[in-house]
Amino acid sequence: MMDASKRRGFPTGDLARVAVFAALIAVLGVPGSLNLFGNAVPITLQTLGVMLAGAILGTWRAALAVVVLLVLVAAGLPLLAGGRGGLGVFAMPSAGYLIGWIPGAAVTGWLVERAGRNPGIFPLMVACLVGGIGVIYLFGIPVQSLVTGVSLGATAAASLIFLPGDLIKVVLASVVARGTQRAYPDAVPAVHRERLRSGGGR
Numbered sequence: 001m002m003d004a005s006k007r008r009g010f011p012t013g014d015l016a017r018v019a020v021f022a023a024l025i026a027v028l029g030v031p032g033s034l035n036l037f038g039n040a041v042p043i044t045l046q047t048l049g050v051m052l053a054g055a056i057l058g059t060w061r062a063a064l065a066v067v068v069l070l071v072l073v074a075a076g077l078p079l080l081a082g083g084r085g086g087l088g089v090f091a092m093p094s095a096g097y098l099i100g101w102i103p104g105a106a107v108t109g110w111l112v113e114r115a116g117r118n119p120g121i122f123p124l125m126v127a128c129l130v131g132g133i134g135v136i137y138l139f140g141i142p143v144q145s146l147v148t149g150v151s152l153g154a155t156a157a158a159s160l161i162f163l164p165g166d167l168i169k170v171v172l173a174s175v176v177a178r179g180t181q182r183a184y185p186d187a188v189p190a191v192h193r194e195r196l197r198s199g200g201g202r
Helices: 012-027 046-057 059-074 087-091 095-113 121-148 152-183 189-197
Strands: none
Touching (some): 012 046, 046 059, 046 152, 095 121, 095 189, 121 152
């Protein structure tokens, strides 16, 4: 008989993977954060974890991993870079970027799912670029502008300081995801989705 977790569409293995990636994003905050040229939003490694979550987990599991992390942050756990936590972080200039992690991970995962059973480096990079940079900036820049009172154009221009580092993260996430998927085919979102549909999820 199929257990209750499978009937609800939440195999136990998926819950474990969600927890692992939530923890990974938190761990990537351990090196801390860096504010360059007075920018109110810090540079961190945690967006690398968001990209990896999308590239390996797919749409809903990646989004859920980020939601789990942000719920723990809201509860007061210092899981963001620099040991930040609590509801106050969602009123800071970086709040839009944090919220943008959720759709950013989901879009990355959605694009990778559509790259098929054997996604190459280029589709992975496009997915991380669109979801891990484009979508996150789309949420982050307007909120930063609103909170700081700086014009949208000036805020967008200032955000360009993040771009070189984020492009490096795109490459790293794509390489790591591709290597993981070669060693472990279930780390390809399309493969995992097919297994779930055939009743083979764990």
